[in-house]
Amino acid sequence: MRRNYKARLVFPSIFHEYIFKKVDFKKDKKDLIDFCYLQKEINSKGLTKSNYGGWHSPVYSINNDNLISEYLKKGLGKSVFTTLKKTVAAKIEYWIMINSPNTYNLAHTHPxxxxxxxxxxxxxxxxxxxxxxxxxxxxxxxxxxxxVRQFRNDTNVFDCFRYIPTEGHMVTFPSSIMHEVKPNKSRYDRIAVSYNINLAGWDDNFDNDESSSYIEKK
Ligand SMILES: [Fe+2]
Incomplete structure (x- = not known):
């Protein structure tokens, strides 16, 4: 039957979600957590950025050889990178955020x-x-x-949108979108890795000399 009406989403914001296999993540979870606490021990002062309390690690390159880099490469390789042109290269940096009880991150973008x-x-x-x-x-x-509520749910037309943090999940989003992390109301630490991606090679004027700092997409 021909439909006379449809709502088309134009200019959407794209959120790339990726879920690691439960069995893999479960196997590596302790090592990932241990790695984060080890970094905290090495640099207990950390940085102060958007975080109100908690521990913000220094910034690491994805070229650093460790389990977190491995996870990010895999997760990005199987999600957002599957959508990029062959010529596009990505420079990726990340940091660890350990939010102890009652700490949070203020609203910010990633300029x-x-x-x-x-x-x-x-x-x-x-x-x-x-x-x-x-x-x-x-x-x-x-x-x-x-x-009406149903239409808003179907189109994601909201004033704000929340993710409940879920272990073994990744979300990649446009850096320009304002976001915050609500206070940790549990009795335990919340550990997340955040990352920034800079893209190059999407036009014909990419300077190949710069490409050394960009990693190949898997
Ligand atoms: Fe952020």
Missing amino acids: NCHLSGVFWIKAPKNSGDLKFMNSLAHVNYAENNSY
Whole structure:
């Protein structure tokens, strides 16, 4: 039957979600956690960025040989990188965030980056949702709030969107989207790896001399 009406989503924001195989993640979870706490021991002061409390590690290159780099390469290779042109190369940096009870991350974007993301390693219940803010929430407020709930659910037309952190899951999103991590209301640490991706080679003017700092997509 011909449909006379359809709602088409134009200019969407793309969130790339990837779930590691439960059996693989379960096997490596302790090693991943141990690695994070070891880094904290090595550099207990850490950095202060968007975090209000908690421990923010220094920034690492994905070319560092360790289990986290391995996970990020695999997760990105099987998600967002499957969607990129062959000529595109990616430079990836990441950091560890350990949010102890009652700590959180203030709203922020990731300037000078193209894509950003998170890989949850330890996420107890109520340890802080990741909340994204719709940059058009103000200008489209009346329209968005006029739609019935079902239509909003079907189109993701919300003022904000939350992810409940889930161990072994990754989400990659446009770096320009404002986001925050709600307070950790559990009694345990919440551990996540965040990352930034810079893309090059998407036009014909890519300087090959710069390519050495970019990794090959798997
Ligand atoms: Fe962030």
